[in-house]
Amino acid sequence: MRSSRYAIFMYGGMLGVPLLMFITLVALYYASPYAFSVLPALLVIALAVYAVTGVKEIFVHGHYTNSGNWIVAGAETQSGKMPSGRHGERVEVVVNRFNSLSKKFDSITYKFRATKFTTVLDALLSIKSYQDNTLSMRYNCRMGVCGSCAMVVNGKPVLACETNLLGSASSNTVEVTPMLGHPLTKDIVPDLNDFFERHKSVDPTLYRKNAGEKYAQGKEFKQSKEELDKYLPYSYCIMCGLCLDACPVVNSNPNFIGPQALAQSYRYYKDSRDQKGKRRLFDMDSWDGAWGCEFAGACSKACPKGVDPASAIQMLKGSLMKSIAQESE
């Protein structure tokens, strides 16, 4: 679990360390150009401080709980922009609606009065109910846990139900677009059947050598707190599809299985109750599997639940290399 802390070294997209380095460099240059000779030592100190203190939350998408769990990224990443604005503030909501007949987008602007609590989903539902009954979106729990309402709001991939409307507005306009990394059905509703097939293809079912054991009366597979922590961060996946939508690799190579499925493969690999062992790893040992990932890190940034698929894939690669090395010994 602790290895997630070093995820920033393993893929791009996280600005923390480069930023820290840059600031140190600039500060040093202005202090005294001669100080460059002690630069390596200072960098080590800076990184040590970073690794030990809680400052890491500023840099990395998510945070640790006291039990060492890596979760609840979304709360921190969005809270800074939460309820602001006045009661009855006017907002223009531009919805880029996919027309299932013409296969083109119709951009339609709706005028809407928001309160400081209004979420993007609230606004869309209100528009549907009172302005345009034909508008379609997918939604259900409206509390960020069912994974239905993934979409792009002012260029940012989000769950509409946990995104504050006024907080997302720029010059009182909010533009809503469907995810474009999935096929589209209608308006802002993506077709996720292919996405579900990817998930299914990694065999995401807890495996026991004795299949009947799972259902046997009185049987309880034990697990320790430490064992739980190894896969828990990856079990928060709500299957919303935002990570696959964000992945630049899958957009150029559709055969690449994608971050969601790979993270789930790793989740079961690390679950101490699962007995499929290294077969899970070797199933991912291909260019369309783990090796297809190019460290873009876009998936982890897009994930609204802090699952961090990018780190899961790097762990998967690491475990694979270790296993391959062991096999060849």
Added chain:
Amino acid sequence: MEILDYDIAVLGSGIAGLSAAIHASVESKGKLRIAIVSKLHVMRSHSVAAEGGISGVLYPQHNKDSEKLHAYDTVKGSDYLADQDAVDVLVKNAPQAIRFLNNIGVPWNRTDNDRIAQRPFGGMSVPRTAFAADKTGFFIMRALYDELIGHGNIDVFHEHFATSLVADKGNVHGFVTFDMADRSVKAFKAKSVIIATGGFSRIFGFTTNSYSNTGDGTAMAMRAGAALKDMEFVQFHPTGLVPSGILITEASRGEGGYLRNSKGERFMERYAKSKMELAPRDIVSRAIISEINAGRGLKDPVSGLEYVHLDLRHLPKGRIDERLPMVKELAMKMLNIDPATEMIPIRPVAHFTMGGIHTDINGNVVHGNGSLFKGLWAVGECACVSVHGANRLGSNSLSQCSVWGSITGKEAAAYAQRAAPDPDRFYSIAQDEEAHIADVIDNKGDITPYQIRDELQGIMGRYMYVFRNMKGMARAQQELAGLRKSVARMHVADKGSTYNTNLRDAFETINLVDLAMVVTHCALNRRESRGAHVVIEHPKRDDRHWLKHTIAYLSQSGVSISYLPVKLGEFEPEERKY
């Protein structure tokens, strides 16, 4: 119209439905062909919103718990309206249900001894609620979904909206749906049908429930002749987030949270001195509304809703992050409140419908005439097997869904293996329903489903909330009758065939109105206060006249009502004090 032929068709994809399908598959050793049909993507059902945990006596030797104690707590919590034989089934099978969920991958919180951790919950004498952070329902759903992927004989039908059962003379042979993707009508023909469509708390506007909880299966079963039971009992959860109604889990009080009024007092002292904040939900909800009515509430200027505070500021450092991360996430994202330093505004919120489709102890649906339906089961919140009585204890719902998921799955599998061939009339009945769907979309009118829904929720919120009175309920009944008439003028603006949520909403609205009428009718008849049903004019529980279940069914004169005695057992009704 396409006809899909299965041995078992499960309608609904929450914890109850998925459990039923999996256990039916295991029972038949993978031989039966099973369909799961859901109006949602199957992993997105409302069960994902269950937070606090699932009850069950896992390790009696370690925490001095016993099945008998669990049964007693449940019966007392139900205000003695639970059937004690059903409660017995619940408490005996709940531990196995939790172990099964463990064995398919639920990431339970753990104790230092590698056991499944359990926390205190309202109305439970000892900590017996197993939990996975405060996303227990979500984790169970993901484990069940991943498990069913491993069953090759289970086919999943995402986003198919069911409009009617195909029933013929007390036999059920399937149901008719339209596919959200292209509005094509598909009829599922099956030897065994299991309804697992969840509750109907969306009859209220201020509710914890997902938008999908419109009681479609319950309404469909009623129209097919099934009896409904104890429909007047709707649970109001004490801690709904203001203004959205999003659930703040009872575990927040189980982990030590306080409730405070505008003066900062822990007012539960006045209402449940020994249990305080962990009294059962009906009692805590009434306490909150009493405080608000006495002028000790606060008011949200934006929504106008009055509320009290949930205080978690004193919890040990790290407790919120470890055990209540979702409470933190929701408070921060929705209100920009950090629960470690600020109090959370909450008020009672429609949460769970104790009533539902009347079933026997095995989940087999009972007809309005008292006989059992052949080939039809109901399970989960849509059903009323009578374990919750007049008030459900927190964390008993997930065990109910899991336990009866397993029971109905096995029953349906056994029936499907011996059932006779389906009747020829299936096609003609299904065709009639296809025509009905076309009628709804073509109906000319001047009122939208959303206008009807808003009016409905207004009526229910005004007259059928935590405290009810005879005059108000009579008004509600009258206004609902008028509203039901306006359904004939309902207009579907979207005529398209792709992902037509307007059409779906129209069907859901009809279901909501029909169920709200039954709720009100049953409530108006019960002249006592028991559990979640409180009538100001009849403030006391009246066991002499009302220790009985309300049975409602459609007849030629509308909704007819009869009564059925409660199955008592070891525990005699006594005064309910906490």
